[in-house]
Amino acid sequence: MSGFGNVLRRFRNQRGLSLRGLSMLVNYDFGYLGQLERGERSPTAKVASACDKALDANGAVVDAYERAALDDGMQRRTVLRALSALAVGGGPPLVGLEALRQGLGHAVDGEDHDEWQQIALDYGRAYYLTPPDVLMEQVTADLAVLQAVMVEANSRQKTSLSRATAQLSVIIAMTLTATGRLHMAHRWWTTARRAADESRCLDTQVLTRAWDVTNGCYDGRPLAEVIARSDEAIALAGDRATAGSAGLYAGRAQALALAGRDDEALTAVRQVAEITARLPSEITNDAASFWAWPEHRLRHTESYVATHVGHLADADAAQDRALVLYPECQARLRTQVSLHRASCLIQKGHIGEGLRFAADLLDDLPVEQHNKLLYEVARQVMAVVPASERRRTELGDLAARLPITSTA
Structure with a gap:
């Protein structure tokens, strides 16, 4: 109902009234009146009539309301x-x-x-x-x-x-x-x-x-x-x-x-x-x-x-805190943080332990919680395994738990 707002503003300005001044005359909040002028709220017949009377608009404000109401209907x-x-x-x-x-x-x-x-x-x-x-x-x-x-x-x-x-x-x-x-x-x-x-x-x-x-x-x-x-x-x-x-x-x-x-x-x-x-x-x-x-x-x-x-010590501290804070219902996100921990284990030299931990995390999470984002984090775990260790059985076991990537 921006047409109503334009008419209301025009008559208010012609009478030299601020929004606060009009508010005092009609007993409506000036913020609400400003919303009416900007078209952010719709007026009622009651406020249109009160404004028309206060502004001595001879029915022009009421007419604007009725036209806008008809259009809105x-x-x-x-x-x-x-x-x-x-x-x-x-x-x-x-x-x-x-x-x-x-x-x-x-x-x-x-x-x-x-x-x-x-x-x-x-x-x-x-x-x-x-x-x-x-x-x-x-x-x-x-x-x-x-x-x-x-x-x-x-x-x-x-x-x-x-x-x-x-x-x-x-x-x-x-x-x-x-x-x-x-x-x-x-x-x-x-x-x-x-x-x-x-x-x-x-x-x-x-x-x-x-x-x-x-x-x-x-x-x-x-x-x-x-x-x-x-x-x-x-x-x-x-x-x-x-x-x-x-x-x-x-x-x-x-x-x-x-x-x-x-x-x-x-x-x-x-x-x-x-x-x-x-x-x-x-x-x-x-x-x-x-x-x-x-x-x-x-x-x-x-x-x-x-x-x-x-920065593995900082990573450990962040993981500890995140796992305390995460709601139990957000199990997948908790698993993603734990997969970061698996990556840290590998970077510390505990390669087999880290890979087994990652595989166990995927197994423990209900399959309906698995998704592309989780698998991407698991692949990032695999990516930190040194080239000299990539023939490990544990790496193949983890890879077998991940689907073939697709961009469909």
Whole structure:
């Protein structure tokens, strides 16, 4: 309803009133009035009437409200038709069911898009707990419905909904990588970045790129490309302390370590620690969410980098701390940290012990928890075995537990 906001602002300015001044006359919060003028909230008939009277607008503000309400009602009916078509269109059952639920929600209140942000947040908690095939089915269903809503949304609504689109696209890209469908994952990262930019939300832009950079350490992309992408994102993030900026420097540190740029990798790890120390407790204490930055992710990053650069005492300390902090439900990530320990054992000269430990870790983890990222860490364990020791039976045993790589 930006047309209403323009009319309201014009009459307020003509009367020489500030938002606070108008707020005192109509007994509505000035922040709310500012949101009405910017088109961020929709007015009610009651507030339109109060503003019209206070501004002596002779019905112009009320007329603007009624025109906008009519336009909004037409848009809502269009969205309902689109959702109804999805609900009865014979597509996947979850798509139809979610379309029906969303359609009922629009029939009651077509203006509130906060639910889509909550849906994205919920997937952040489901990511570590839900089997990939189930997760993909659920996210795909929600994105199909979100697409129908986006088609009929106005520009302001599209900006708001783009944030959820970016976050759901990240979930899909990560799940595709985890299941080894790398070419498709790369396309979804492009979609996620584009949606994040359309959201105009800096936190979303940085967080999306942070996961993209981190993912690049596991999906076979050239490391120079991953590091360059981290440079671009860091310029965007600036000096802000957010979960996204912490994750961004963590992904960069891992990529630099893989590229053999040890000093830069260690510098990036220190930057992760500095950002973590500045984060509010609600972010660092949230151990369950994909979108937060709990301490165990810092320690995981320290373990990864220290293992790769050969700072084995630091790696041992980081691994000890990470394994204490990781929730039991995140068994795969705990196993990845333990695989770093296997690599450290090999680097200390305990080659057979390290390889057997790695094989046992894979055997002990339920097969439904295995994924591409886990196997990539296991291959990194194998990579530190000296050339003179590569005929060991234990190396062959570990290799036999890993699937043939694929980029499908």
